[in-house]
Amino acid sequence: MRQGVDIQELSDFLMDYVTSMIGSGVHTARAVRSVSRIAEAMGYGVDLTIFQRNITMTVKHPEDYSIRRTYVRRIPDLGINFRTISELSGLSWDTYDHQLPLAEVKRRFKEIMAEGRISRWRVLVLVAFANAAFCRLFDGDFIAMALVFAATLVGFFIRQEMFARKANHMVVFTVSSFVASMVASIGIYCNWGNTPEIALATSVLFLIPGVPLMNSIIDILGGHILIGVSRAINATILIICIALGLSITLLIQGMEVL
Numbered sequence: 001m002r003q004g005v006d007i008q009e010l011s012d013f014l015m016d017y018v019t020s021m022i023g024s025g026v027h028t029a030r031a032v033r034s035v036s037r038i039a040e041a042m043g044y045g046v047d048l049t050i051f052q053r054n055i056t057m058t059v060k061h062p063e064d065y066s067i068r069r070t071y072v073r074r075i076p077d078l079g080i081n082f083r084t085i086s087e088l089s090g091l092s093w094d095t096y097d098h099q100l101p102l103a104e105v106k107r108r109f110k111e112i113m114a115e116g117r118i119s120r121w122r123v124l125v126l127v128a129f130a131n132a133a134f135c136r137l138f139d140g141d142f143i144a145m146a147l148v149f150a151a152t153l154v155g156f157f158i159r160q161e162m163f164a165r166k167a168n169h170m171v172v173f174t175v176s177s178f179v180a181s182m183v184a185s186i187g188i189y190c191n192w193g194n195t196p197e198i199a200l201a202t203s204v205l206f207l208i209p210g211v212p213l214m215n216s217i218i219d220i221l222g223g224h225i226l227i228g229v230s231r232a233i234n235a236t237i238l239i240i241c242i243a244l245g246l247s248i249t250l251l252i253q254g255m256e257v258l
Contacts, residue, residue: 005042005102011059011069013106014039014046019055019073020113021088025080027215028224034092038105041096052230079117080211087112120160127206128152135202143193144202147184151203155180159207170241177204177245185253200249207242209235 018035022028028050039046039059049056054074061067078084091112095105128149135148159176184203187196212235219228 005044007044007059007061007067007069010039010042010044010102011057011071013102013109014059015055015057015071015073017088017109018048018057019075020078020109021085022050022055023076023078024084024088025082025211025215026085026089027218027222028227029218029222030085030089034089037092037096041099042102050224050227052227052234081117083115084112087115124153124156124160127156131202131206134205135199138198138202140195140198140202141193144187144195144199147187147192147196147199148203151180151183151199152206154183155203156206170237173207173238173241174245177207177242178248179245180204180206181246181249182252185249185255188255189253200246204242204246207238209238212238 014035017038018031021031021034031050032048035048035057036046043062045060045062047058047060052075054072056070056072058068058070060069088109091105091108094100094108100108131152132145132149135145140148155176158179159172162172162175180203181200184196184200187193187199193199212231216228216231216235219225219231222228
């Protein structure tokens, strides 16, 4: 048991730490391992119950269970950030391996969380190129790729702006899907290129919630059934919203099938 580690201060930090990890898009088992590693390094045990929107955490003395703290906190929506996940995970290992004092751990945590994200404009352009590459992967010609590039630029920009204004996720995905597919449907309307249908079909792929889907499978396989199923349901709803936005475009353009 370390001397001088206050359970109240440690509990406050661990809750900030684990909510930041989950909010950045980590799967449940990795978050549990990381926070347990830090707690063990500080001489305490920790029990976690993680839900879709909230976390319940109990920090306890390993020998005297009357010394414990229990917290319930809402998970912040920080956006998926693999850099943050990697650095926070690395911080837990440094704490465990090098027996870092709590003050040093808190300082490094603040530095990690204060690091700026990649420019939204760089992300916008890179996502547009990536989605155009998906179009080529499905045998789209270069005109189709250009259409998908333009559709993704517009659709992803709408997505960024709506998220910045705290719009509902389902509305964001429906509107972004509709706008992107409408831009891509110009190729069919104007008969541009040889594969305009592929451009329309791939124009909404940038919206697919891949990380939540993967996390849900990992959580279910790892025994975290409740949050795994919750994440799977949430991802399924978003996919339905994508399909709805695309369907609206098809109805407006008078297309029955792709």
